[in-house]
Amino acid sequence: MLAAAGAAAFWGRPDASQRRVDFNRDIRPIFNSQCMSCHGGVKQASNVSFSYRDQALGKGKSGRPVIVPGNPRASELMARVTSGDPEIRMPLHGAPLPQAQIDLLRQWIKEGAEWENYWAFVPPKPQALPKVREGWARQPLDRFILARLEKEKLAPSPEADKAELLRRVSLDLTGLPPTPQEQAAFLADTSKDAYEKQVDRLLASPRYGERWASLWLDLARYGDTKGFEKDHSRPVWPYRDWVIEALNKNLPYDQFVTKQIAGDLLPNASFEDKIASAFHRQTAANDEGGTDNEEFRLLAVMDRVSTTWSVLNGVSMNCVQCHSHPYDPIRHTDYYKSLAFFNTARDADIAFDKSLTDDWPVLQVPSDKALYGEADRLQREAEMLRNRIVDASRQAESRAAWKSLPIKSITANAVLALERVLALPENQNEKRQRQLRADLAKAKTQTVRAAFRLQGGMAEQTGTVPMNSVFEITLAADMPQLAALRLEVPPADPVKARHSPEKGFVANRIDAWVVRDGKSEKIAFRLIAPDSMIDVEGNLRRMMRNAARPGPVMPRLAETSGFQADPILSRTKWVVAVPEEPLKLGAGASLKLQLTHSELINAASSSVPRLRVSASSDPRWTALAGSPQIEQQYARLEQIELRLKAIPGVALPVMVEQAAYDRRPTLEFERGSFLTKIGPDLGADTPSLFPKLPANAPRNRLTLARWFFAPDQPLTARVTVNRAWEQLFGTGLVETLEDFGSAGELPSHPELLDWLALHFQNDLHWNMKALIREIVISATYRQTGRATAMLTEKDPRNRLLAHGPQQRLTAEMVRDQALQAGGLLNEKMGGPPVMPEQPDGVWNVEANNPERWKNVTGPERYRRSVYTFIKRTATYPSFVTFDAADRQLSTPRRIPTNTPLQALVTLNDPVYHQAAEGLAVRMAKAPQAPGRDAIDSRLDYAARQVLSRNLSAAETAPLRKLYQSAGPTAVASALLNLDAALTR
Amino acid sequence: MKPVADMKNIHQLDLAQIQAQTRRHFLGWGTGGLGAFFLNSTLANAAPAGGHAPLDFARNPATPLSVLPPQFAGKIKRVIYLHMGGAPSQLELFDYKPTLARFHGHDCPESFIKGKRLAFIQGIPKLLGPMFPFHRAGKSGTWISDRLPHLERAIDDLCVIKSMKTDQFNHAPAQLLVHTGDARTGYASLGSWVTYGLGSENQNLPGFIVLISNGGTTANAGKPLWGSGFLPSVYQGVACRSAGEPVLYLDNPKSVSRAERRKVLDAVDEINRQTYQQFGNPETVTRIAQYEMAFRMQLEASDAMDIRREPKAVLERYGAEPGKTSYANNCLVARRLAERGVRYIQLYHWGWDSHGTPTDEGLNVGLVGRCRDTDKATAALLADLKARGLLEDTLVVWGGEFGRTPMWENRGGQEMEFIGRDHHPNCFTIWMAGGGIKHGISYGETDDMGYEIARNPVEVRDLHATMLYLLGFDYRRLNYPYQGLDQKLTGVKPARIVSEILA
Numbered sequence A: 001m002l003a004a005a006g007a008a009a010f011w012g013r014p015d016a017s018q019r020r021v022d023f024n025r026d027i028r029p030i031f032n033s034q035c036m037s038c039h040g041g042v043k044q045a046s047n048v049s050f051s052y053r054d055q056a057l058g059k060g061k062s063g064r065p066v067i068v069p070g071n072p073r074a075s076e077l078m079a080r081v082t083s084g085d086p087e088i089r090m091p092l093h094g095a096p097l098p099q100a101q102i103d104l105l106r107q108w109i110k111e112g113a114e115w116e117n118y119w120a121f122v123p124p125k126p127q128a129l130p131k132v133r134e135g136w137a138r139q140p141l142d143r144f145i146l147a148r149l150e151k152e153k154l155a156p157s158p159e160a161d162k163a164e165l166l167r168r169v170s171l172d173l174t175g176l177p178p179t180p181q182e183q184a185a186f187l188a189d190t191s192k193d194a195y196e197k198q199v200d201r202l203l204a205s206p207r208y209g210e211r212w213a214s215l216w217l218d219l220a221r222y223g224d225t226k227g228f229e230k231d232h233s234r235p236v237w238p239y240r241d242w243v244i245e246a247l248n249k250n251l252p253y254d255q256f257v258t259k260q261i262a263g264d265l266l267p268n269a270s271f272e273d274k275i276a277s278a279f280h281r282q283t284a285a286n287d288e289g290g291t292d293n294e295e296f297r298l299l300a301v302m303d304r305v306s307t308t309w310s311v312l313n314g315v316s317m318n319c320v321q322c323h324s325h326p327y328d329p330i331r332h333t334d335y336y337k338s339l340a341f342f343n344t345a346r347d348a349d350i351a352f353d354k355s356l357t358d359d360w361p362v363l364q365v366p367s368d369k370a371l372y373g374e375a376d377r378l379q380r381e382a383e384m385l386r387n388r389i390v391d392a393s394r395q396a397e398s399r400a401a402w403k404s405l406p407i408k409s410i411t412a413n414a415v416l417a418l419e420r421v422l423a424l425p426e427n428q429n430e431k432r433q434r435q436l437r438a439d440l441a442k443a444k445t446q447t448v449r450a451a452f453r454l455q456g457g458m459a460e461q462t463g464t465v466p467m468n469s470v471f472e473i474t475l476a477a478d479m480p481q482l483a484a485l486r487l488e489v490p491p492a493d494p495v496k497a498r499h500s501p502e503k504g505f506v507a508n509r510i511d512a513w514v515v516r517d518g519k520s521e522k523i524a525f526r527l528i529a530p531d532s533m534i535d536v537e538g539n540l541r542r543m544m545r546n547a548a549r550p551g552p553v554m555p556r557l558a559e560t561s562g563f564q565a566d567p568i569l570s571r572t573k574w575v576v577a578v579p580e581e582p583l584k585l586g587a588g589a590s591l592k593l594q595l596t597h598s599e600l601i602n603a604a605s606s607s608v609p610r611l612r613v614s615a616s617s618d619p620r621w622t623a624l625a626g627s628p629q630i631e632q633q634y635a636r637l638e639q640i641e642l643r644l645k646a647i648p649g650v651a652l653p654v655m656v657e658q659a660a661y662d663r664r665p666t667l668e669f670e671r672g673s674f675l676t677k678i679g680p681d682l683g684a685d686t687p688s689l690f691p692k693l694p695a696n697a698p699r700n701r702l703t704l705a706r707w708f709f710a711p712d713q714p715l716t717a718r719v720t721v722n723r724a725w726e727q728l729f730g731t732g733l734v735e736t737l738e739d740f741g742s743a744g745e746l747p748s749h750p751e752l753l754d755w756l757a758l759h760f761q762n763d764l765h766w767n768m769k770a771l772i773r774e775i776v777i778s779a780t781y782r783q784t785g786r787a788t789a790m791l792t793e794k795d796p797r798n799r800l801l802a803h804g805p806q807q808r809l810t811a812e813m814v815r816d817q818a819l820q821a822g823g824l825l826n827e828k829m830g831g832p833p834v835m836p837e838q839p840d841g842v843w844n845v846e847a848n849n850p851e852r853w854k855n856v857t858g859p860e861r862y863r864r865s866v867y868t869f870i871k872r873t874a875t876y877p878s879f880v881t882f883d884a885a886d887r888q889l890s891t892p893r894r895i896p897t898n899t900p901l902q903a904l905v906t907l908n909d910p911v912y913h914q915a916a917e918g919l920a921v922r923m924a925k926a927p928q929a930p931g932r933d934a935i936d937s938r939l940d941y942a943a944r945q946v947l948s949r950n951l952s953a954a955e956t957a958p959l960r961k962l963y964q965s966a967g968p969t970a971v972a973s974a975l976l977n978l979d980a981a982l983t984r
Numbered sequence B: 001m002k003p004v005a006d007m008k009n010i011h012q013l014d015l016a017q018i019q020a021q022t023r024r025h026f027l028g029w030g031t032g033g034l035g036a037f038f039l040n041s042t043l044a045n046a047a048p049a050g051g052h053a054p055l056d057f058a059r060n061p062a063t064p065l066s067v068l069p070p071q072f073a074g075k076i077k078r079v080i081y082l083h084m085g086g087a088p089s090q091l092e093l094f095d096y097k098p099t100l101a102r103f104h105g106h107d108c109p110e111s112f113i114k115g116k117r118l119a120f121i122q123g124i125p126k127l128l129g130p131m132f133p134f135h136r137a138g139k140s141g142t143w144i145s146d147r148l149p150h151l152e153r154a155i156d157d158l159c160v161i162k163s164m165k166t167d168q169f170n171h172a173p174a175q176l177l178v179h180t181g182d183a184r185t186g187y188a189s190l191g192s193w194v195t196y197g198l199g200s201e202n203q204n205l206p207g208f209i210v211l212i213s214n215g216g217t218t219a220n221a222g223k224p225l226w227g228s229g230f231l232p233s234v235y236q237g238v239a240c241r242s243a244g245e246p247v248l249y250l251d252n253p254k255s256v257s258r259a260e261r262r263k264v265l266d267a268v269d270e271i272n273r274q275t276y277q278q279f280g281n282p283e284t285v286t287r288i289a290q291y292e293m294a295f296r297m298q299l300e301a302s303d304a305m306d307i308r309r310e311p312k313a314v315l316e317r318y319g320a321e322p323g324k325t326s327y328a329n330n331c332l333v334a335r336r337l338a339e340r341g342v343r344y345i346q347l348y349h350w351g352w353d354s355h356g357t358p359t360d361e362g363l364n365v366g367l368v369g370r371c372r373d374t375d376k377a378t379a380a381l382l383a384d385l386k387a388r389g390l391l392e393d394t395l396v397v398w399g400g401e402f403g404r405t406p407m408w409e410n411r412g413g414q415e416m417e418f419i420g421r422d423h424h425p426n427c428f429t430i431w432m433a434g435g436g437i438k439h440g441i442s443y444g445e446t447d448d449m450g451y452e453i454a455r456n457p458v459e460v461r462d463l464h465a466t467m468l469y470l471l472g473f474d475y476r477r478l479n480y481p482y483q484g485l486d487q488k489l490t491g492v493k494p495a496r497i498v499s500e501i502l503a
Helices: A002-011 A023-035 A076-082 A099-110 A140-151 A162-174 A180-188 A194-204 A206-219 A237-248 A253-265 A271-281 A293-313 A332-342 A369-399 A414-423 A430-445 A533-546 A553-560 A619-626 A628-646 A701-707 A716-729 A750-763 A768-776 A789-794 A811-821 A858-862 A877-881 A900-908 A910-924 A934-946 A953-966 A968-976 B007-018 B034-043 B098-102 B171-180 B190-198 B258-279 B282-305 B312-318 B327-339 B366-387 B460-471
Strands: A362-366 A407-413 A452-455 A458-461 A469-476 A484-489 A502-507 A509-516 A519-522 A525-530 A563-569 A573-579 A590-597 A610-616 A649-653 B078-084 B134-137 B142-145 B158-165 B208-214 B238-240 B344-350 B394-399 B403-408 B421-424 B428-434 B441-443 B453-455 B479-482 B485-488
Touching: A023 A099, A076 A099, A140 A750, A162 A180, A162 A194, A162 A206, A162 A768, A180 A194, A180 A934, A194 A206, A194 A768, A206 A237, A206 A716, A206 A811, A237 A253, A237 A271, A237 A649, A253 A271, A253 A701, A271 A293, A271 A362, A271 A369, A271 A649, A293 A332, A293 A563, A293 A716, A332 A701, A362 A369, A369 A525, A369 A533, A369 A573, A369 A619, A369 A628, A407 A414, A407 A452, A407 A458, A407 A610, A414 A430, A414 A469, A414 A590, A469 A610, A484 A563, A484 A590, A502 A590, A509 A525, A509 A573, A525 A533, A525 A553, A525 A619, A533 A553, A533 A563, A533 A628, A553 A628, A563 A573, A573 A619, A716 A750, A716 A768, A811 A877, A811 A910, A811 A934, A811 A968, A877 A900, A900 A910, A900 B282, A910 A934, A910 A968, A934 A953, A934 A968, A953 A968, A953 B258, A968 B258, B078 B171, B078 B190, B078 B327, B078 B366, B142 B441, B158 B453, B158 B460, B171 B190, B190 B208, B190 B344, B190 B460, B208 B327, B258 B282, B282 B327, B312 B327, B312 B366, B327 B344, B327 B366, B344 B366, B366 B394, B394 B460, B403 B428
Parallel strands: B078 B344, B078 B394, B158 B441, B208 B238, B208 B344
Antiparallel strands: A362 A649, A407 A469, A452 A458, A458 A610, A469 A590, A484 A573, A484 A610, A502 A563, A509 A519, A509 A590, A525 A573, B134 B142, B158 B428, B394 B428, B403 B421, B479 B485
16 A cells, blocks of 8 residues: 555655664554555464564464564564565565565564554654744744755745635635625735734634534534434434534633533533533434344444544544454454443433433423523433432332232233223324224234243243233232232343343333232222333323323322333333232232233334232332322422423433443443353453553543543544644645544654644643634745645645645535625524525435425525534535535545536526525626726626635636626626635 | 646646545556456455555546546446335245245244344244245246236346345345445445446446435435445435436526526636636646536436437337336436446335335235336336347346345234235345346245245345456455545455356
């Protein structure tokens, strides 16, 4: 691969004879390009690998040591690369190594075969500012650029003229070109710091956050839908608005990231911190019927791992999912230790059919920010109440003595279940009634094929259970008094289920009778005591869905309460039903129990797979059920729910950690397959290649997020400054923004990268605007974009920066510039995404997703591009054409293309035509400029709108001709399509 | 200011830029005699050979779809992929199972369901025998049901693979696997890989065109199926429409005539040349070329997609009706695109998801309808390609994303109103026709119940490896660096070229 060879040419690698061999510069590229595909982290053919020094010094299958430090003759490596026998010579089947590489290897071994960590994994080193010709540099960074140019015997280019510079910096900082007024003000300002004043104005503009948000939202894989087949909408725009606001407020980068990775875990997390945690809820979710939710939950978790590492450190973790890293020293288990940080969040992929909010857990975010405070207080209180309810219930359950009540018989009744569903208030519309009645009629004619196995008092499903079904159970009740009835559902394999869960269930109602002397007496339950918070939410939600009835909360709640392992069962799930008064049973009494299932999990039946029942006579149960606290707690929860429902807003998916009793262990997946897990529970940890986590900190997302900003973290600052550099110059100092590992490119200016990283980290304290400011006021940035023929030949990609950048506008900029030029741009900020005009039929019509793209009308059409609705399975077409990210996965870098389809967009997409018409109208009103006739004045006016400058005489001529033969709209359209309009 | 570059130099600049792609650059072709070596080694499925220099996919950025030679002489030049979305039942069309018919209505064996991940079936379902009669057809005696009388006439041109398998049992991930080699979104599609590797023969049309028709309900993974993933976006599929504007934004705004557009483009061209002289930015040269290409594409794409230009007899053979959105129209358009040198033509026809839940998803209703929608047009396409000599160097692939169970679906444990089968990843049938493969054969077998593969399993990645081989590539060497790996269509697991079906 030329990655290495090309860099070598670029850096003028010295002969082996001249100086000591440098492992990273000279040897690692040979290993990576020639050896590692067979002898690396993935494959270790003949037991030989060059991933780690201890492996490379070991013996291969032949029994001979691969490398003997100091002794090339004894090193099998040398024998193999120099052999004349094609069966023996390495690389096998490939061309022999060039003599120069063989010499380097020999000398390196002779010099002791010293290994070095790859440069990117070594923290940046302080750099002295290079000595250069004085007079040009404006910023320290310029000295690094100039030093390199001097070495290449090149001179920097002259400073760009004011018009060129203002256009470049305005688009770079705010995503919009300067208005003619702004241009005029800058041209008129002759003060020495006129340019710096413009930079400060632009950095303070709210447009700044909107422009830089697009970059971050690519990294965050932000989308307004959930992805996959159904691709339902997902109201995540409060997170998008948080990003824009945080950028505008210039939240330091360390805080900006920490809040997004672990805002929910911050001590005294604010409402906004919780909104920020939606960063990692941007993962796709699969609502397609019949999916394995655990599979897609894990896909989302793995996406969180790879996104975190790629965004913050430019390290690709994806490939370590299945095996050790092919090139970098990251071991397979390191991946799962990283995964463990993210594997204990509560979310679980599916659209929970009805029992919980879609995309649970969510934060109810009011549309009106003035209500954030109230919404925050209410939700904190609700969480606290749910915790207290569960704690009381778990405590009571653990201290009570339980006596097993063996199940004597169990049957499934579909007719009864349907009758109950039919009676629910939520099913009282005509269509639903008709359907349910038909189902009921059918159920009455069919025999239920359900079957159960009874063993040791427990019942287990073996047959086919109808979608809606009531399990009717009789129990022996050989005890004098009963204070509480416990229903338990154990997994088939309780040990394995902890990490590889089984299919879950929702039992949404529990009824029971005492049968004595052939007579049944209904038991009035007062409390259905839950074992986890999901039940509190599920039971309450069902009550509120079905019963707007007045009256005390406890009896109403008992009617709709059950228990649920939704969508998966990972431990023995239980619920305790507590009657108002202890029941006197006595000899000959038995119990009849009905367990109703009429919820679905992911469009499939949700009945309990097995069941065992036990009872307690502990009077403390009766006390708990009758306690005023618990009644108050539930009553207050209902109040809170009602109030939250009344506040207009959205349910934003956020990160929430599992409770301790539900906490998932993380095991290694064999070859990356989640179906086969091996080894022990791995604690959360960072890869051993990196600095250690602080010893006493809890191993959670917050500790991880903070660790990325530790002083000795080698990559966070480098990756961040590199990204800002790439946005402003078009190419990063490390071109492969996504890969700082040894498969990525070497930095073009390694000393500058280290200097800038340390400066950003230690002097600027992660201040993003300060970093950007230093770059854009540098002499390097201010150079003209004009390239001489000599420069274009010598450095066609301008990696040396002997002239200023020339970048194509991003997809968002192309559209926003046209809107502004046409006088159409609507500067309203934030809120739900908008659907500007797009052709019919772009948005796929999925049978079970009734949502449609509805072209907005009026000024909403012309909102800034960052507010456009992002449908993951059908992205806004003109953005895709201009290389916007599709927001499926985190996109570290947009690679600009240049295609005829782009021309068709800016020529024919209605929004560009409307912009051209708008500009034509404005043009007509342009005042006549001194020394120019009416037409030329109009052309100049339009050019200032689109190109941010006046036209040259040579440019005026063809436009004037066009104006006279085709009119002002044609001129406006031509301007919007000029190369100069698409470039900044 | 003195011009810093003139148009004479543009050619040299192009060359310079070829070496300086925005992406990584690669060395040239490695060692000589590669093709011959590769053939021997792949057909023996040798271990990946170390030391090959990566292939060179660098191009003049002005023509990102320019034709590159394949790695070795390919057997075919283009692909027409007919995807039947929703997954048609192999047991009703190609995979005849008389034993299953005998056990029709019996409870299914426990081994079919125990520990298996099934989408909708619950409890113990019954077995469902074939719904339609089968017979042997053609000289080859290939089994086919009575639902495809038109295709039957082309049966001796087909290579039917009855032993396809996948590891995905939900539509979106399974479709993604078939078309991108990965069940997750964000990976490069087969068509993107092929146009990235080979370019396209017609620079005035997109190299990878997608045509969609809906047969009843839809079920799909959407645009990611033809996305370019990590490959440059120019290699993504362009969804064209057989009604309305064939390519998005192809038509000028209503008030703009072609003559007026020409005037606008002349002005743009003149000023862009000046810009280039001043700034010397090679991207400007590219842009000048792209605007000219867009202008030509407006005519060429409209013409290619306009089936009104076909004789009435041809329209009738396909069952095509101009102005409608239909599979038949798309088949005819596919032939027109193939004639014009488009590299990869992807058709989607949805509605094969025969669960038996709503009417249109019944094997006895929906599947019958889908056969009716497609049979005549598919057969006409094959015959037309053959008659024009195009079938020799075109590969036509027909198939869904997985198979269907031999069990009668009992969603929610109930008997359903219409007859259906659940999703079945263990085995399904596809067929291929065209260059480089054997004709009139059936490959692979399933067991007597049509539940598991009994002989010669073909993984999706094996199909991909075989298709790439036919196009002239070693699947291991059509690479792109991303996320620390040299990404390839077939993913990280070993793939196999199905050499037994190669002609």
